Amino acid sequence: MNHLTRFLPDEATTQSVGEKLAHQLSTPLVIALNGPLGAGKSTLIRAMLRKLGVTGPIKSPTYALVEPYNFSNYSIYHFDFYRFFDENEWGDSGFRDYFNSDSICLVEWAEKAGRVLPPIDLGIDLQYAPTEGRTLNVHALSKAGEVVLQKWSQALL
Ligand SMILES: Nc1ncnc2c1ncn2[C@@H]1O[C@H](COP(=O)(O)OP(=O)(O)OP(=O)(O)O)[C@@H](O)[C@H]1O
Numbered sequence: 001m002n003h004l005t006r007f008l009p010d011e012a013t014t015q016s017v018g019e020k021l022a023h024q025l026s027t028p029l030v031i032a033l034n035g036p037l038g039a040g041k042s043t044l045i046r047a048m049l050r051k052l053g054v055t056g057p058i059k060s061p062t063y064a065l066v067e068p069y070n071f072s073n074y075s076i077y078h079f080d081f082y083r084f085f086d087e088n089e090w091g092d093s094g095f096r097d098y099f100n101s102d103s104i105c106l107v108e109w110a111e112k113a114g115r116v117l118p119p120i121d122l123g124i125d126l127q128y129a130p131t132e133g134r135t136l137n138v139h140a141l142s143k144a145g146e147v148v149l150q151k152w153s154q155a156l157l
């Protein structure tokens with residue numbers, strides 16, 4: 001399976017869907033989150049991090065561009081590329097090193113990083129639904145992404 005679509009009527013549903021994704025992750029993994037301002041990308045990521053045991057503040061990486069979360073045998077890097085416009089800065093930024101075999105990279109506004117971003121395993125798109133709530137669309141873009149999506153879909157049944 002390589003596609004999942006879901007209606008998320010409220011914030012609690014976005015959080016619960018994120019919590020269910022949290023336990024399907026494996027390393028290495030790159031997840032891109034796209035969709036307009038306020039669509040719920042950070043809400044989903046925060047719910048995942050909380051589920052994985054992050055208890056301290058979960059800062060938005062809007063200015064720092066990346067926030068690291070180190071677990072015992074892997075790391076999660078939460079990127080937000082809303083302010084990342086210049087592909088030429090990628091080389092100097094050192095960001096490439098974050099995309100390694102022991103990491104899970106969750107990338108908000110991945111589309112702004114353009115062509116420099118390493119290959120994406122799972123593409124998550126959140127859009128405002130016509131009246132209220134959000135629409136979630138997920139595409140698996142690699143074998144690893146397919147495995148995660150398969151397990152996530154099962155958990156959502
Ligand atoms: N399914 C939902 N239905 C209605 N409101 C929701 C839903 N999911 C999240 N929200 C609300 O929408 C807002 C989403 O904000 P959030 O910061 O997560 O968006 P974002 O996509 O990360 O935006 P940005 O691009 O600015 O980083 C929050 O106020 C949250 O309460």
Ligand SMILES: [Mg+2]
Nearest residue numbers: 041042080108
């Ligand atoms: Mg955000």
